[in-house]
Amino acid sequence: MNILVCVSNVPDTTTKVKFDGTALQTEGVQWIVNPWDELAVTRALELKESGAGIEKITVASVGGVGVEPTIRKALAMGVDDGFRVDADAKDAFYTATQLAEVVKAGNYDIIMTGFESADYNGIAVGAMLAELVGYASIGAVTGVNIDGGKLVIDREVDGGKEVVSVEGPVIVSVQKGIAIDPRIPAMRGIMMARRKPLTVMPAVDCDILTEVVEIELPQAKAAVKMFDAEDAQGLLDALKNEANVL
Amino acid sequence: MSVLVYLENWDGKFKSVSQELLSYGNKIAQDMGVKMNAISLGNIADDELESLNKFGAEKIFAVKNGFDNVDSATYSEAICKIADENGATVVILSQDNVGNALAGRIAASLKAGYVSAVTALPISYNPFVIKKKIYTNKVFGHVKINSEKKVLTLAKNTFGITEGASGTVENIDITTAAAKTKVESVDKVMGKLLLTDAELVVSGGRGLKGPENWGMIEELAEVLGAATGCSRPVSDDGWRPHTEHIGQTGKVIAPNLYIAVGISGAIQHIGGIGSAKCIVAINKDPDAPIFEAADYGIVGDAFKVVPELIKAAKQA
Numbered sequence A: 001m002n003i004l005v006c007v008s009n010v011p012d013t014t015t016k017v018k019f020d021g022t023a024l025q026t027e028g029v030q031w032i033v034n035p036w037d038e039l040a041v042t043r044a045l046e047l048k049e050s051g052a053g054i055e056k057i058t059v060a061s062v063g064g065v066g067v068e069p070t071i072r073k074a075l076a077m078g079v080d081d082g083f084r085v086d087a088d089a090k091d092a093f094y095t096a097t098q099l100a101e102v103v104k105a106g107n108y109d110i111i112m113t114g115f116e117s118a119d120y121n122g123i124a125v126g127a128m129l130a131e132l133v134g135y136a137s138i139g140a141v142t143g144v145n146i147d148g149g150k151l152v153i154d155r156e157v158d159g160g161k162e163v164v165s166v167e168g169p170v171i172v173s174v175q176k177g178i179a180i181d182p183r184i185p186a187m188r189g190i191m192m193a194r195r196k197p198l199t200v201m202p203a204v205d206c207d208i209l210t211e212v213v214e215i216e217l218p219q220a221k222a223a224v225k226m227f228d229a230e231d232a233q234g235l236l237d238a239l240k241n242e243a244n245v246l
Numbered sequence B: 001m002s003v004l005v006y007l008e009n010w011d012g013k014f015k016s017v018s019q020e021l022l023s024y025g026n027k028i029a030q031d032m033g034v035k036m037n038a039i040s041l042g043n044i045a046d047d048e049l050e051s052l053n054k055f056g057a058e059k060i061f062a063v064k065n066g067f068d069n070v071d072s073a074t075y076s077e078a079i080c081k082i083a084d085e086n087g088a089t090v091v092i093l094s095q096d097n098v099g100n101a102l103a104g105r106i107a108a109s110l111k112a113g114y115v116s117a118v119t120a121l122p123i124s125y126n127p128f129v130i131k132k133k134i135y136t137n138k139v140f141g142h143v144k145i146n147s148e149k150k151v152l153t154l155a156k157n158t159f160g161i162t163e164g165a166s167g168t169v170e171n172i173d174i175t176t177a178a179a180k181t182k183v184e185s186v187d188k189v190m191g192k193l194l195l196t197d198a199e200l201v202v203s204g205g206r207g208l209k210g211p212e213n214w215g216m217i218e219e220l221a222e223v224l225g226a227a228t229g230c231s232r233p234v235s236d237d238g239w240r241p242h243t244e245h246i247g248q249t250g251k252v253i254a255p256n257l258y259i260a261v262g263i264s265g266a267i268q269h270i271g272g273i274g275s276a277k278c279i280v281a282i283n284k285d286p287d288a289p290i291f292e293a294a295d296y297g298i299v300g301d302a303f304k305v306v307p308e309l310i311k312a313a314k315q316a
């Protein structure tokens, strides 16, 4: 079996990021592998190492040359090869359309995407890609396992957990639980990554269905209102009569 | 032109967000001067279907045969069929595990621009511009949809419930391709308020010292009718189940009230509660960052403050 992981290069939103009218100010921004995608890569590597019958792990990213460090990082973690589709990821449909070309040109049994990207928070690309290539897809995936050569997927539903089996290739959108901590590349991996294949593909034409036309900063929050440690009653009264949430 | 709302169910009942979804869809339909229809997939009893027949849907299409378990491909196919047959230009789903899995497929199939997790009505209809949080809750993006068709998922607990006209429930059958996924087993969380559905959440962090001290968190939650949550290290250390982990890498929730006890308020934790209407922090450290995110706070020892809160809440 072969695995493809779709990886997105995103700004580290846990650091200070600034915005002007319609866009992120990229100056001084730290770029990272989208956290979910990093966990997906980690799980793919775990499966391969467990002897479950994974032959090859590939990553693909849509973006300019600036996303190559993200692909190289995945290669350094242990991924076998990478594709970059040479175009700005303009919106989810555009991105999924490009990834569909990568999927069609390869031979993948499991395709992983993250739950969402830290920049667009689209929750979109995985399911769109599945529809474009006509594969089965499973969302909210918390576990990917191979049992006797068969894929067994755990997914979260609003009200419990389900174990799902699937015929044929599948696209899974993974979330919390898929792997505990992201794999940290070792020095040897970093050296080897330089020689691993990274293929650049041209983009295909695609309509732009959505675009961010303006960025609105959230309103400054009112200062916190404090109560004495002895005044539980005062707090409850405020929640009831002032905030109207009880 | 019309609006189509997908009504999700679990265990034979509609999800609690259904009324909110219909109220939202109805307002959009009215603003656009078009009709709203709804679709339900799976075996739902007639009285349950009727219970949603007062929120403005002209027709509720009930597909009772098949669709026992969620299969993204066939569910999307069915919803797209009804969307096409009724000339739907706006399709609305709930932003949750199922809605997330379907909306992208529906959008790609209809070639519709898709905006997830919206929290308000469109800013304008022509052009169609709607806002959503981007950059992990840092800012709102005003997203313009260029295509004629649109797919939206509504974040929970963001739009009020307004009744509307009633219509008719129509039983129909839909055939789709065979499902390629199969649910082998289900593990239902019974009798417990779902964290993502809850309007009130009481949450504990490492400040509580150990799993043996969660009794008071659970008691406070019970008195208030709240669900329980926790910070990441708490679930990583196995003090609480992973399903309770809140934050950027756990659950993102939008309750009316979030009470954080012994939680420092790391940015990754705040990422999961940024949409809560009201945040209360109880922490012994006056400089804990949680107080910057909080609306109300108490500086004090959780082991004294929480029992006081329980006592006061019981008297109310």
Ligand SMILES: Cc1cc2nc3c(=O)[nH]c(=O)nc-3n(C[C@H](O)[C@H](O)[C@H](O)COP(=O)(O)OP(=O)(O)OC[C@H]3O[C@@H](n4cnc5c(N)ncnc54)[C@H](O)[C@@H]3O)c2cc1C
Pocket (backbone or CB within 6 Å): A035, B204, B205, B206, B207, B208, B230, B231, B232, B233, B234, B245, B246, B247, B248, B249, B250, B261, B262, B263, B264, B265, B266, B267, B268, B269, B272, B282, B283, B284, B285, B288, B300, B301, B302, B303
């Ligand atoms: C990539 C990444 C992703 C992450 N994702 C998440 C996530 O999704 N969710 C998440 O929660 N964290 C996440 N974290 C971890 C996060 O950075 C913090 O480490 C974590 O949230 C801290 O948990 P805590 O507040 O319970 O513990 P601490 O930071 O240890 O805070 C404990 C607090 O309890 C207070 N306290 C102690 N004793 C008492 C007492 N008796 N009474 C009252 N207060 C007391 C202390 O003053 C302190 O503020 C992530 C980290 C990384 C690097």
Ligand SMILES: Nc1ncnc2c1ncn2[C@@H]1O[C@H](COP(=O)(O)O)[C@@H](O)[C@H]1O
Pocket (backbone or CB within 6 Å): A005, A006, A007, A008, A009, A034, A036, A037, A060, A061, A062, A063, A089, A092, A095, A112, A113, A114, A115, A116, A117, A118, A120, A121, A122, A123, A124, A125, A126
């Ligand atoms: N530019 C991109 N290149 C490759 N994969 C992407 C890209 N953008 C998003 N993805 C994948 O789609 C997932 C969901 O992203 P989104 O739909 O933007 O929230 C991510 O976790 C990635 O796996």
